[in-house]
Amino acid sequence: MATETSLPLEYSTKQNEMNILGFWIFLGAEIVLFSTLFAGYFVLEGNTANGPAGHEIFIFKDVMIQTFLLLTSSFTCSLAIYQMRNNNVKGLITWLVVTMALGLGFLYMEINEFIHYVHEGATLQTSGFLSSFFTLLGTHGLHVTLGLGWATLLIIQIARRGITPVTARKTFIISLYWHFLDVVWIFIFTFVYLRGLVM
Amino acid sequence: MEKTNKVFPGKLVIGFLLSIVMTVLAAWIALGTDFSKSVIMWMIGALAIFQAGVQLIMFMHINEGKSGMINTINIVYSVFIAAVIVAGSIWILTTGHAAH
Numbered sequence: 124m125a126t127e128t129s130l131p132l133e134y135s136t137k138q139n140e141m142n143i144l145g146f147w148i149f150l151g152a153e154i155v156l157f158s159t160l161f162a163g164y165f166v167l168e169g170n171t172a173n174g175p176a177g178h179e180i181f182i183f184k185d186v187m188i189q190t191f192l193l194l195t196s197s198f199t200c201s202l203a204i205y206q207m208r209n210n211n212v213k214g215l216i217t218w219l220v221v222t223m224a225l226g227l228g229f230l231y232m233e234i235n236e237f238i239h240y241v242h243e244g245a246t247l248q249t250s251g252f253l254s255s256f257f258t259l260l261g262t263h264g265l266h267v268t269l270g271l272g273w274a275t276l277l278i279i280q281i282a283r284r285g286i287t288p289v290t291a292r293k294t295f296i297i298s299l300y301w302h303f304l305d306v307v308w309i310f311i312f313t314f315v316y317l318r319g320l321v322m
Numbered sequence: 323m324e325k326t327n328k329v330f331p332g333k334l335v336i337g338f339l340l341s342i343v344m345t346v347l348a349a350w351i352a353l354g355t356d357f358s359k360s361v362i363m364w365m366i367g368a369l370a371i372f373q374a375g376v377q378l379i380m381f382m383h384i385n386e387g388k389s390g391m392i393n394t395i396n397i398v399y400s401v402f403i404a405a406v407i408v409a410g411s412i413w414i415l416t417t418g419h420a421a422h
Contacts, residue, residue, distance in 0.1 A: 134387045144389040151400035158404030162411035183353065190345055198338035201381040205331045302381045306374045312345070313370040317352040321362055 131208050133291040146296045150303050157307050160259040164315065170251035177252070177319025180245050182236070186316045189232045190308065196225035197305035204298050212285055215294070216278055222301065223274050226267055233264050256315065263311060266304050273297055337380035344373045 134140055168177070200222045206214030237257070240246075247257045277297055281290050348366040351357070357365070378384045384393050 130387060140388060143387065144392060147384075147389070147393045148396055151396045154397070154400040154404050155407065158407045161404075162408045165408065165412050166415045183349075187349065191342075194338070194341050194345060197341075197377065197381060198334065201334045201337070202331060205334060299382055302377050306377050309341075309345075309370050309373045309377075313348060313366050317348060317366055318363060321352050321359055 131291070131295075132286065132288055133295040135288045135291075139288060139292040142292055143296060143299075146299055150299065153303060157259075157262070157310075160255070160262055161310065161314065164255040164259050167251035167255040168319075172250035172252075174249035174253060175243065175245050176322075177256075177315070178322065180240055180243055181316055181319050182239075183316075183320060185232060185236060186312065189229055189236075190312050192225050192229040192232065193305050193308050196222045196229065197302050199225060200298050200301045204295060207286055207291060207294055210286060212281065215286065216281060219274060219278055219281075219294075223271055223278075226271055226274075226301075230264065230267055230271070233260070233267075237261075259315065260311065263304065263307055266300075266307075270297070270301055270304060273300075333380055337376050340376050340380075341373050344369045344376075 133143065199218050203215050203218035203222060206218055237260075240253075245253050247254055274297055277290075277293055281294065284290055348369045351365050351369075352362055355362070378397065384390065384397065387393075
């Protein structure tokens, strides 16, 4: 087990440790937030009210592309932290930019998917299934959007100040956020898309 | 500063490959096999939980730092609350007590 002195820079002050712990507690609250949206979805998924069901509108290929974009972005985000811990600013910024590009690709696919659904007559107002579907997916997509804005601001700060205890802590925290969004997506992929296609 | 002189982040690559394999496996089980629907859901649900574990341990370093144990307890507790909310909602709203 690592001793205190061998911990990475982002844990180097008491304040940093507390901020990281605080963010983990926030993620706990996020888990519960998403669980309520999943609960709503599972209760309402059968209520299609003469509108389309999941297997009639989901496009498997597009869902797989979105999943791979987000999985890869989670990996490149972990590489960014790896570079940060090797004190490589250039590597850190490069992998953060790659992560953001993949996140942007995901968001582009998701927005196109929603537009496609609306053209098919599957809107937020169509049925209980679609209301809960768009609420769950939209909340996740909103988190991704927020993450992209947050990462942009952080990259500017890293470019100006380099890797300091403060920027290292901020970068580590956004990496936790980004991986968390990937975890939520794994459950959306499994319990919304695959489940919808199997049923 | 951690002395990470390794050039190749092996643990992260393994985590990434595991998540890709589990995703493809889940998609194949769901769409490429003839198991019953409930068997499929149990299998791909288990894969999703494993994959979340890979993210938490290999990418998010949940055990790291002095608060590693607190992080773990906090996340396990949140997952418990989430499971109660999801399972409880489905139970109450589909068994008929509220539906009629």
